[in-house]
Amino acid sequence: MTSVNEVVRQVQLRLSQAKIDSPAAEAAMIISHVVGVSRGKLGVMQALGEHLDSATVERIVDLVDQRAKRIPLQHLTGETTFYGVDLKIEPGVFIPRVETEVLVETTLEHFADTTGELKILDLCTGSGAIAAALADQFGRRSVPTRIWAVELDPTAAELARHNTRDYNVTVLCADATKTAAVIGADPELATLLGTFDAVVSNPPYIPTATPVTQTEAEQDPSLALYGGSSDGLAVPLRVVDQAARWLAPHGFFMMEHDHTHAAELAAMMRQSSTWHKVHTIRDLTDTDRFVSALRAE
Ligand SMILES: C[S@@+](CC[C@H](N)C(=O)[O-])C[C@H]1O[C@@H](n2cnc3c(N)ncnc32)[C@H](O)[C@@H]1O
Structure with a gap:
């Protein structure tokens, strides 16, 4: 299990290293898409210190890797x-x-x-x-x-x-x-x-x-x-x-x-x-x- 806050931090870092224009916004979009919640609910999960299981984190990492190769976010989330x-x-x-x-x-x-x-x-x-x-x-x-x-x-x-x-x-x-x-x-x-x-x-x-x-x-x-x-x-x-x-x-x-x-x-x-x-x-x-x-x- 990894905390949502840690996942958000890591995804933002990876997207900024890949020189994606809006790493914070895109991190929230990718994570909320994989978790299946709205961006508002993702913020609540962060505030409550909730955690994500390893299969979910793996799916997020996979999408972030593809985004870092500059596949459009909309193609990743559909x-x-x-x-x-x-x-x-x-x-x-x-x-x-x-x-x-x-x-x-x-x-x-x-x-x-x-x-x-x-x-x-x-x-x-x-x-x-x-x-x-x-x-x-x-x-x-x-x-x-x-x-x-x-x-x-x-x-x-x-x-x-x-x-x-x-x-x-x-x-x-x-x-x-x-x-x-x-x-x-x-x-x-x-x-x-x-x-x-x-x-x-x-x-x-x-x-x-x-x-x-x-x-x-x-x-x-x-x-x-x-x-x-x-x-x-x-x-x-x-x-x-x-x-x-x-x-x-x-x-x-x-x-x-x-x-x-x-x-x-x-x-x-x-x-x-x-x-x-x-x-x-x-x-x-x-x-x-x-x-x-x-x-x-
Ligand atoms: C710049 S995109 C805009 C799509 C949409 N209007 C939008 O704003 O998101 C132009 C669209 O025109 C289509 N297109 C190109 N030539 C066309 C034609 N002669 N008749 C109809 N559609 C055409 C393309 O396939 C493409 O989907």
């Missing part, structure tokens, strides 16, 4: 939390990032006074994080909401189905940059072109000219990362084009993008008669990360 929603995570599917919560927050603010039914399209949904978070929040506000979430990769689409199973979300496995493909996946959508209240998207956008180097990010699939051209704008531009087709007049659009895209995307959308009220929005690190706009009449 879960993450995005905007308060617990999501299942699997290797091979993009891990939702905390910065994307700004997209959810801004969309909720835009519809803060809305009580009528909303139709929302989430293009490139990955694990279904944005769709699940919006459905959850609008549900808490008693705003009836129907969301379609489109994802090209079948493994990610299946995971998105699982993560949105408690909400009014339809996940379609299709190319989100092709209207016909999306309608092919759900023929009902043919009648809904030009009627959506919001289109949101965090598409792949990294320029192929500057591939990622951070070891954890390398574990995300290329399809989720790279924007299809050396400047990374090919897929995002197609998403903007699709958003214009799906949105109703005055419908809300918001898309995450690479910081190098901010000026070009905003200028292009301002020059187009399709959009108005175009804004560049920053993420939590003060980096230009999103464009939002309203569909013109």
